[in-house]
Amino acid sequence: MEGLYVRKGEAELKLPEKTIRIPIYEGSEGERGFDISALRKETGYITYDPGLVNTGACDSQITYINGEKGILRHRGYDIEDLAENCYFLEVAYLLIHGKLPSKREYNAFSDLMNRNSMIHEDMHNFFRNYPEGAHPMAVLSAMVVSLSSFYPEMENPVANEDMDMTVTRLLSKLRTIAAFSYKKSVGEPFVYPSHKYTYCENFLNMMFSSPVSDYKPDPVAVRALNLYLTIHADHEQNCSTSVVRFVGSAGSNLYASISAGICALWGPLHGGANEAVVNMIEGAIRDKLSPESLIAKAKDKASKFRLMGFGHRVYKAYDPRAKIAKRTCKKLLEKLGSSKDPIFEYAMELEDKALKDQYFVDKNLYPNVDFYTGIGYRAMGIPTSMFTVLFALGRLPGWIAQWLEMRDSKAQKIGRPRQIYTGPLKKEFVPLDKR
């Protein structure tokens, strides 16, 4: 065990054959775990935990969550403080470098970001050949893994300067790829990144400017985008981050690991939920379904329907990111002059009714980060199919920080869970002509 993890006594495990002692470790915020790494060797038993609900796969110094109290901190800083006071790039720097940047460091980081924002011209051909209507998440994942063939020298950063360059290039180029994937989906020419813009301004400009119309990034949208990206920046060992660590644990390069993480994020139970929330509400409004009827359907065990944007594996209280997303969404709609957005109104009514419903109360189901973000993106003019791409853009610094931590950990081993085999016992083999 590394870092601030300390040994805190032992537990006794009584098995039919023998009794063994299992070390207990405690993290810096008091979270305790049994170290069962020697269990099978000592006893022949494994642990069984589908969905890894109770399994700690690593120790980490990046993000702390207390799901019962609704606390989220990165490197010790509360998400509220970071979201209200930082640019997204400051938070990205914090996650990756372990400390908030000084003004000089921040300027150097932004500058490096600008200088590495273009993608190889040959990569443009890939974009051109995707079919109309290709989902931007498919394009994003494929393009990220393709970066390894265009920039092989940044695959496996070793020295600190290489790492800075790799990380900055990836952060900067993912933004360009994301905007290009949108331009491709609407059949418009690509807009190149520009040195005159900040990170979020640049993204909005690449999305919305065109050869026939000038575009000036709206400061309200820029601020909201900074906030939204910040609240997605990391969330410890969630599905996509675990995938990034897992793929990386085989020694695969950073691009391959992130590309796999993007695929995991795409699912509607994970990052794809922001898209699913807006589709769910739009469908309900179109079909004249009341919030009560959605709630009834979500409670009906015979139906597979779930209230999208509700519930969380870790949070059993209000997700602190959802609070920020809701507040930001409200401000955005007010400032952009559409405070009576029907989707936002419906979402607030749905939240209100669900939070009073006994089923949701008993199961501690609250709105999660995805419940209000899509509505905010929509207000900025970002199409639904791009919502999860925005999640990926926000999550990228977290994935990078977790991948680097995994790579540098002394406890690092290839990810390789066990199973309990429940298939047939040994059978006699029958050759093809006798079957």
Ligand code: CMC
């Ligand atoms: N609507 C209705 N019932 C729900 C919901 C929901 N959204 N979420 C959980 N439940 C019920 C579930 O049916 C189960 O009931 P029972 O104990 O009677 O079987 C109970 O609550 C516990 O749910 P679970 O599926 O065992 O919990 P989990 O930790 O495995 O799943 C989750 C977490 C986020 C996948 C789930 O809450 C869900 O499917 N939510 C909707 C999709 C969503 O919003 N995903 C975004 C997650 S946050 C951002 C991110 O990670 O990307």
